[in-house]
Amino acid sequence: MENLSEFGLTQNPLDSFTSWYEQAKSVEQNPEAMTLSTIDSKLRRPDSRTVLFKGLKSGCLTFYTNYTSNKSRELESNNEAAILFYWHVSKRQVRVQGKVTKMSPEDSKAYFRSRDRQSQLASYISEQSSPIEDKSALMKKLSEASARFDGDEIPFPVNWGGFLFEPYEFEFFVYGDYRINDRFLFQKTQQGWAITRLQP
Numbered sequence: 001m002e003n004l005s006e007f008g009l010t011q012n013p014l015d016s017f018t019s020w021y022e023q024a025k026s027v028e029q030n031p032e033a034m035t036l037s038t039i040d041s042k043l044r045r046p047d048s049r050t051v052l053f054k055g056l057k058s059g060c061l062t063f064y065t066n067y068t069s070n071k072s073r074e075l076e077s078n079n080e081a082a083i084l085f086y087w088h089v090s091k092r093q094v095r096v097q098g099k100v101t102k103m104s105p106e107d108s109k110a111y112f113r114s115r116d117r118q119s120q121l122a123s124y125i126s127e128q129s130s131p132i133e134d135k136s137a138l139m140k141k142l143s144e145a146s147a148r149f150d151g152d153e154i155p156f157p158v159n160w161g162g163f164l165f166e167p168y169e170f171e172f173f174v175y176g177d178y179r180i181n182d183r184f185l186f187q188k189t190q191q192g193w194a195i196t197r198l199q200p
C-alpha cells in the first residue's frame with residue numbers, strides 16, 4: 001500500500017484520528033459533533049443522534065449523556081455502537097465501530113464539575129428522552145432547581161455520566177474529485193491493526 005502519511009495517517013488509527021481531529025479543529029465549525037448509532041434491541045432497529053466528542057481516554061472515545069435516555073437504554077442491551085464524524089470543509093469522514101462501557105462515576109463527576117452552572121442544572125433536571133407536557137413545565141423545573149440550589153453546588157446527578165467507546169474498526173475517508181475517494185479500513189486483530197484500501 002502507498003504511503004499513509006500522504007493522507008495524514010499512520011499505522012495506528014487512534015494517532016491518525018487524533019491528527020485528523022486536530023486538523024478539523026482548525027477549520028471546521030463543529031468538529032466535535034459526531035453521530036452515534038445504537039441498536040434498539042426490542043424493536044430491532046438502528047437509532048442515531050448527534051453527541052459531542054469529549055476526547056480520548058485510555059484509547060477510547062468519550063461522550064457524556066443521561067443514563068436513562070433512549071441511547072443509554074439501547075447501549076445497556078447491546079453495547080456495540082457506531083460513531084461517524086463528517087468534516088465538511090476537510091472533505092473527510094471517519095467511521096468507527098466499537099464497544100461501549102460506562103465511565104467511572106469519579107471521572108464523570110470530574111467532567112460534570114468542569115461544566116458551567118447552567119449546563120449542570122440542565123443535566124440535573126432533564127429526564128432525557130422522557131415526554132414532557134410543554135416547554136413551560138421544563139422551564140419551571142429549571143427555575144425551581146435554580147432557586148433550590150442558589151449559592152450551593154448542583155448535586156451530581158446519579159443518572160448522568162460518560163461512556164467509553166473502545167474502537168475495533170475505523171474507516172478514514174477522503175472525498176475525491178469525480179467520486180474517486182480514498183478509503184482506508186483499519187481492523188483490530190490479535191496481531192495489531194490490519195489496514196486495507198477500499199474502492200470508492
Ligand SMILES: Cc1cc2nc3c(=O)[nH]c(=O)nc-3n(C[C@H](O)[C@H](O)[C@H](O)COP(=O)(O)O)c2cc1C
Nearest residue numbers: 033049050051052064065066069070071072128129
Ligand atoms: C450539536 C449537538 C450536540 C449534542 N450533544 C449531545 C451530547 O453530548 N450528549 C447528549 O446526551 N445529547 C447531545 N445532543 C442531543 C442528542 O442529539 C439527542 O437529542 C439526545 O441525547 C437524546 O437522544 P436519545 O433519545 O437517543 O437518547 C446533541 C445534539 C446536537 C444537535
